[in-house]
Amino acid sequence: xxxxxxxxxxxxxxxxxxxxxxxxxxxxxxxxxxxxxxxxxxxxxxxxxxxxxxxxxxxxxxxxxxxxxxxxxxxxxxxxxxxxxxxxxxxxxxxxxxxxxxxxxxxxxxxxxxxxxxxxxxxxxxxxxxxxxxxxxxxxxxxxxxxxxxxxxxxxxxxxx
Amino acid sequence: xxxxxxxxxxxxxxxxxxxxxxxxxxxxxxxxxxxxxxxxxxxxxxxxxxxxxxxxxxxxxxxxxxxxxxxxxxxxxxxxxxxxxxxxxxxxxxxxxxxxxxxxxxxxxxxxxxxxxxxxxxxxxxxxxxxxxxxxxxxxxxxxxxxxxxxxxxxxxxxxxxxxxxxxxxxxxxxxxxxxxxxxxxxxxxxxxxxxxxxxxxxxxxxxxxxxxxxxxxxxxxxxxxxxxxxxxxxxxxxxxxxxxxxxxxxxxxxxxxxxxxxxxxxxxxx
Numbered sequence: 001x002x003x004x005x006x007x008x009x010x011x012x013x014x015x016x017x018x019x020x021x022x023x024x025x026x027x028x029x030x031x032x033x034x035x036x037x038x039x040x041x042x043x044x045x046x047x048x049x050x051x052x053x054x055x056x057x058x059x060x061x062x063x064x065x066x067x068x069x070x071x072x073x074x075x076x077x078x079x080x081x082x083x084x085x086x087x088x089x090x091x092x093x094x095x096x097x098x099x100x101x102x103x104x105x106x107x108x109x110x111x112x113x114x115x116x117x118x119x120x121x122x123x124x125x126x127x128x129x130x131x132x133x134x135x136x137x138x139x140x141x142x143x144x145x146x147x148x149x150x151x152x153x154x155x156x157x158x159x160x161x
Numbered sequence: 162x163x164x165x166x167x168x169x170x171x172x173x174x175x176x177x178x179x180x181x182x183x184x185x186x187x188x189x190x191x192x193x194x195x196x197x198x199x200x201x202x203x204x205x206x207x208x209x210x211x212x213x214x215x216x217x218x219x220x221x222x223x224x225x226x227x228x229x230x231x232x233x234x235x236x237x238x239x240x241x242x243x244x245x246x247x248x249x250x251x252x253x254x255x256x257x258x259x260x261x262x263x264x265x266x267x268x269x270x271x272x273x274x275x276x277x278x279x280x281x282x283x284x285x286x287x288x289x290x291x292x293x294x295x296x297x298x299x300x301x302x303x304x305x306x307x308x309x310x311x312x313x314x315x316x317x318x319x320x321x322x323x324x325x326x327x328x329x330x331x332x333x334x335x336x337x338x339x340x341x342x343x344x345x346x347x348x349x350x351x352x353x354x355x356x357x358x359x360x361x362x363x364x365x366x367x368x369x370x371x372x373x374x375x376x377x378x379x380x381x382x383x384x385x386x387x388x389x390x391x392x393x394x395x396x397x398x399x400x401x402x403x404x405x406x407x408x409x410x411x412x413x414x415x416x417x418x419x420x421x422x423x424x425x426x427x428x429x430x431x432x
Binding site: 005006009010013014019022023026027030031034035092093095096097100114115116118120121136139140143146147150151 | 198
């Protein structure tokens with residue numbers, strides 16, 4: 001359990017931007033894993049299957065939040081420390097969190113699965129139920145946006161201005 | 162992390178088919194690494210474990226008793242065999258594959274010397290069992306605890322994998338290199354006799370003691386070859402009837418061991 005708890009929690013944290021939500025969802029994820037373990041095909045790699053469960057739970061979470069008219073599915077605004085406490089590193093971290101949070105939800109999820117989850121495109125496609133082409137396209141757009149926001153922020157700010 | 166990042170940057174550069182170079186992707190991913198997530202709280206981890214506990218099937222007490230060989234389905238038993246095969250590890254397989262041809266050549270060299278070629282088989286058996294029974298205690302215990310096999314099946318699984326490999330490789334050598342037929346029976350008899358003896362001693366005296374005693378018996382006989390008190394050099398040692406008796410005794414010892422196998426001895430844990 002310890003092997004997967006942190007990665008799954010991190011995945012859900014990066015999507016929800018909320019500690020409590022990520023902890024609750026990670027917990028549900030393990031419960032669902034145990035109750036559906038018979039559906040797992042040992043011939044397939046385990047990690048993508050586990051991320052599929054996490055993905056579905058996250059989607060359920062978003063739908064429930066929408067029904068409650070809570071803005072959980074809106075663009076992410078991660079927990080960022082108060083400006084007065086920001087060191088340079090924390091500021092950089094917050095910059096990345098905000099940039100990732102500003103991605104469209106689908107792009108964010110694909111990016112998180114690809115980079116931090118280290119899943120291949122076909123595995124992401126299987127986990128999210130998207131065509132591989134869509135996964136690639138979302139990854140492309142996510143990278144483009146992050147590049148503008150993080151590597152070349154000046155023009156982006158000029159555009160915003 | 163950096164090597165993983167470089168690898169992912171390389172893969173992503175291909176996947177997204179963009180003009181962006183691998184280096185700039187790597188730079189972007191370096192930036193992303195700055196976003197560290199907090200670790201889940203201890204309370205959260207404890208809560209997950211607490212909720213999972215009732216869902217994990219509790220091992221049945223029957224599994225920890227010696228329940229004989231007939232209560233588990235054949236499939237489960239075959240699965241346990243595969244598990245044992247995986248537990249032995251690459252070194253064991255390579256070592257066995259190398260040891261048998263060397264033993265074969267040594268046994269051939271004994272032809273006409275009056276010494277039974279069976280003298281070569283015991284060290285191969287002892288070394289094979291030493292590797293199979295001693296260094297994988299933790300892994301073997303995990304297998305026992307997570308699979309519905311009983312202790313006797315664990316023992317039989319290891320025995321079949323170890324002895325079966327020796328037999329198959331020996332048979333291959335016999336077929337491919339045309340070893341004299343006279344070599345096959347003494348070798349097989351010694352193989353089973355020492356396997357049975359070591360396994361029986363393992364149950365009553367512990368794994369290391371059993372292997373030491375088996376090695377001692379063999380060593381005494383080996384040293385005794387030149388001094389005319391070794392069974393391997395006895396004039397009747399090459400008689401097929403004697404070898405068949407040795408083979409039968411070996412098989413009998415193995416059957417006896419399997420029937421009387423307590424868990425803690427089978428797993429090589431001597432209290």
